[in-house]
Amino acid sequence: DIQLTQSPSTLSASVGDRVFITCRASQTINSCLAWYQQKTGKAPKLLIYKASTLESGVPSRFSGSGSGTEFTLTISSLQPDDFGTYYCQQCKSYPITFGPGTRLEIK
């Protein structure tokens, strides 16, 4: 199975900050990586797929980069609505796996 790790596990940042979340895969997954945002009590929401493609309707302050085994989700200017937990997910091989999540708190 492909294991995904995320760092940091928790992040506290201020409105306007530039935020980085990293996802590392245990083996190469090319660009088969997605990022999701989840708020408490809600279903995850797709933000980014193919490592760097922005899902329709997602604000342009979100961006993704990376390939192979290391990936980054960047929020260019943090907004109050961006709090929540962020998960990466690999789609390279079965079983599909998710990272453990990064909890983003707004200071």
Next chain:
Amino acid sequence: EVQLVESGGGLVQPGGSLRLSCTASRFTFSDHYMDWVRQTPGKGLEWVGRIRKKTNSYTTEYAASLKGRVTISRDDSQNSLYLEVNSLQTEDTAVYYCARVSNDYVLDYWGQGTLVTVSA
């Protein structure tokens, strides 16, 4: 807007079985693979399995941790997806989500989830 609505959750005794349903609307259900994902209270996301579409013979993939206890099926005529889990354990307590698989093999739409509690 795509809509996915899960149903069938509730309290189940250990050793029992459950069958969850997911009703899809506002998209061509038969054109998409579909997934089940679960989330234990306060924890992360765990992929349960996938069912492909008719042109891929409705083949399935399952998480190893659940293999042998889980069956995913679909009825395209009813725009419905199903999940059956047998021999339920307390560790199966979770919110179960159905999700649509996009052409890029990511989960682009999710249902609101249905809570399954396994307890005596």
